[in-house]
Amino acid sequence: MTDMVVASPLDAAPGAALLSLSERRSLSIQLTLSMIAGGLLILSAILRFGVSHGQAVADLVAGAGAALVAIPVLSAAWHSLRRPSLHGVTDQLIALALVAAWASGDLTTAALLPLAMIIGHVLEERSLLGSQEAIRALGRLTQGFARRVIPRGEIETVATEALRAGDVVELRAGDRVPADGVVRSGSSNLDTGPITGESVPVEVTLGAPVFAGSIALDGRLEIEITRVGKETALGRVVSLLQSAELAKPPITRLLERYAGQYIVLVLLVAGVLWLVTSNTAVTLTVLVAACPCALVLAAPATAIAAIAVAGRHGILIKGTAFLEELATVDSVIFDKTGTLTLGELRLTALEPEPGVTAGGLLQLASSIGAVSNHPVSRALANVTRPEERTVLTDVRETHGLGVVAHDGEARVALGRPELFSQLNVAAGAPPRHDGPIAGVALNSTFLGWVLLADEPRAEARQAIADLKSLGLRRQLLLTGDRSEVAHRIGAALDVPEVCAEALPEQKMQRVIDEVAAGHRPLVVGDGINDSLALKAGAVGIAMGAQGSDVALASSDIVLMTNDLRRLGTCIRLSRRCRRTIHANVAIGLGWTVVIVGLAATGILGAGGPLIAAVLHNVSTLVVMGNAGSLLKFDESRFPAAANGTAHGTGILPARIGEGPPAATAAGGEAEIGAR
Numbered sequence: 001m002t003d004m005v006v007a008s009p010l011d012a013a014p015g016a017a018l019l020s021l022s023e024r025r026s027l028s029i030q031l032t033l034s035m036i037a038g039g040l041l042i043l044s045a046i047l048r049f050g051v052s053h054g055q056a057v058a059d060l061v062a063g064a065g066a067a068l069v070a071i072p073v074l075s076a077a078w079h080s081l082r083r084p085s086l087h088g089v090t091d092q093l094i095a096l097a098l099v100a101a102w103a104s105g106d107l108t109t110a111a112l113l114p115l116a117m118i119i120g121h122v123l124e125e126r127s128l129l130g131s132q133e134a135i136r137a138l139g140r141l142t143q144g145f146a147r148r149v150i151p152r153g154e155i156e157t158v159a160t161e162a163l164r165a166g167d168v169v170e171l172r173a174g175d176r177v178p179a180d181g182v183v184r185s186g187s188s189n190l191d192t193g194p195i196t197g198e199s200v201p202v203e204v205t206l207g208a209p210v211f212a213g214s215i216a217l218d219g220r221l222e223i224e225i226t227r228v229g230k231e232t233a234l235g236r237v238v239s240l241l242q243s244a245e246l247a248k249p250p251i252t253r254l255l256e257r258y259a260g261q262y263i264v265l266v267l268l269v270a271g272v273l274w275l276v277t278s279n280t281a282v283t284l285t286v287l288v289a290a291c292p293c294a295l296v297l298a299a300p301a302t303a304i305a306a307i308a309v310a311g312r313h314g315i316l317i318k319g320t321a322f323l324e325e326l327a328t329v330d331s332v333i334f335d336k337t338g339t340l341t342l343g344e345l346r347l348t349a350l351e352p353e354p355g356v357t358a359g360g361l362l363q364l365a366s367s368i369g370a371v372s373n374h375p376v377s378r379a380l381a382n383v384t385r386p387e388e389r390t391v392l393t394d395v396r397e398t399h400g401l402g403v404v405a406h407d408g409e410a411r412v413a414l415g416r417p418e419l420f421s422q423l424n425v426a427a428g429a430p431p432r433h434d435g436p437i438a439g440v441a442l443n444s445t446f447l448g449w450v451l452l453a454d455e456p457r458a459e460a461r462q463a464i465a466d467l468k469s470l471g472l473r474r475q476l477l478l479t480g481d482r483s484e485v486a487h488r489i490g491a492a493l494d495v496p497e498v499c500a501e502a503l504p505e506q507k508m509q510r511v512i513d514e515v516a517a518g519h520r521p522l523v524v525g526d527g528i529n530d531s532l533a534l535k536a537g538a539v540g541i542a543m544g545a546q547g548s549d550v551a552l553a554s555s556d557i558v559l560m561t562n563d564l565r566r567l568g569t570c571i572r573l574s575r576r577c578r579r580t581i582h583a584n585v586a587i588g589l590g591w592t593v594v595i596v597g598l599a600a601t602g603i604l605g606a607g608g609p610l611i612a613a614v615l616h617n618v619s620t621l622v623v624m625g626n627a628g629s630l631l632k633f634d635e636s637r638f639p640a641a642a643n644g645t646a647h648g649t650g651i652l653p654a655r656i657g658e659g660p661p662a663a664t665a666a667g668g669e670a671e672i673g674a675r
Helices: 021-050 055-082 086-104 107-139 233-246 250-257 259-277 280-289 293-312 320-326 336-340 358-369 375-381 417-422 460-469 483-493 504-516 531-536 549-554 566-600 608-632
Strands: 003-005 145-149 155-159 168-172 180-191 202-204 220-227 315-317 331-334 346-352 393-398 402-407 410-415 437-442 445-453 474-478 497-499 521-525 539-542 557-559
Touching (some): 021 055, 086 293, 168 180, 259 280, 259 566, 293 320, 293 566, 293 608, 315 320, 315 566, 320 539, 320 566, 331 336, 331 504, 336 474, 336 483, 358 402, 358 410, 358 445, 410 417, 417 437, 460 474, 460 483, 474 483, 483 497, 504 521, 504 531, 531 539, 531 549, 557 566, 566 608
Parallel strands (some): 003 155, 331 474, 331 521, 474 497, 521 539, 539 557
Antiparallel strands (some): 145 155, 180 202, 346 445, 393 402, 402 410, 437 445
């Protein structure tokens, strides 16, 4: 095949802008006006002190500088009156101080004051970019080129934006998956760390789903595209992260509720001071000192940083309120299937008859399982490689009993004890087991039993212990599965309370009862069967929601990986976020009170307005720096969790995409060998 370039990426530059066009234009205008105004002020000072009788010209030049920087300040204040916000309080107070300076004839202060505030505003914007970049970087994971396979066998290099569902693309070692798709040929190990934070590559082969943003480490793949752009799992994650970034934290909404009263209070204080002292400088200083910029940014800056960190860990938070709520949970309610367990049947043990080898029993069970579509059969098919299986013909499935096929002249059977009675095969009593059981026979000889179950995740016990260490000792396993299965899983994972055989409505009621008892439960489920319970809890977390619309819709937080240890990461991140927000609010509020006190007592002197502006910007940068420290939070690299290890057999786990997927274990209801 040959490569030919037919398109270029629309915008794959690594330095893609983080601000919108209007935001960049506004900052450029403010900076340009500030530099011109700064030059005019320098010229005014030269004329004032270096030229005799230059006072009038100096005032004129200073007035021109003051007029230039007054434009963005007055524009922002007018905009905030039309669209009230907490940040608008600062714009309005600075505008009032500017008008007062003009009215008093203090043109130098009228120029320097907005100049200092504009520079502080630019610094604030630049400080926020570090947090925003972590979110924007996700959106750039799929920008660039893709090699699209065309019908005549050639490859054309196109922009990823040009891909459509149904296209087939080639992926080589080092390439990034451009869109969601399914492997049509080849095999490779994919690094999904940029999306899920997983430290261990995932092996994919024929039929495996792949997600945009993953990186091929070796091999060669051909992938059929299923979803592109904003419809991909990564696209939806970026959209929700951006929505969460724009959402207002609860404490911000609380402050906004009293913003109007705050301005009235500041104006009253400034008015009283002017009446008492007749000192314009003191009045201007109070107006500037009362600007609550640090208080305004205390919560949003911290929340943006936390959302960015969460995204880096494969944690999707749908709103800043949920992040703060998570810090207050005191109990946890787990679903079982697909949450604490793997959500698929796995071979747990072999019980061959005397004289039959375990390897022979396994090989035959896997061979007949590969020619059946029954959930138990599919699980057995995945425990061996295709080349290790016996080719069977004349396959006949009997509903509710099992499968019969032929290897040449030999008859092979897999199924329930009743099947062997019909075939006149003497089978021993099935062993006690709370999961699916199937027997295997060759002609009239019974070879043994295979035992399957939905096993706990390898990291589940560690994750549960971690949550207990964080204070969430009240834990409940809430499942619709059979009681004996639920209690086995609960005992294995040291979950103290188990509630089994619960319908979705009963699950929701159990969560509501927990809330009524005064607890704040964290509900963890798969986002499909547990949607009602997820909504009823204080916070709902959906597990492993790559590509799942239901999980994204029903939960407050989504883990893009199935690693339960991310739950502890969520709790620690939320608690640190809350501590940082409280510290920032204290800094912003305390600093404002101190500066207003200094201004009101006249300690700041004649240059008070400018000193207050500088101190105001210092407090803002302190708050931004404290919020930025949250970006250092890192639990993104866990040791590998051997989720696929078969228990008690020493058998290699199935590889992703090798043959039909293992069945979802619905509490062992679809059982060939159920007793």
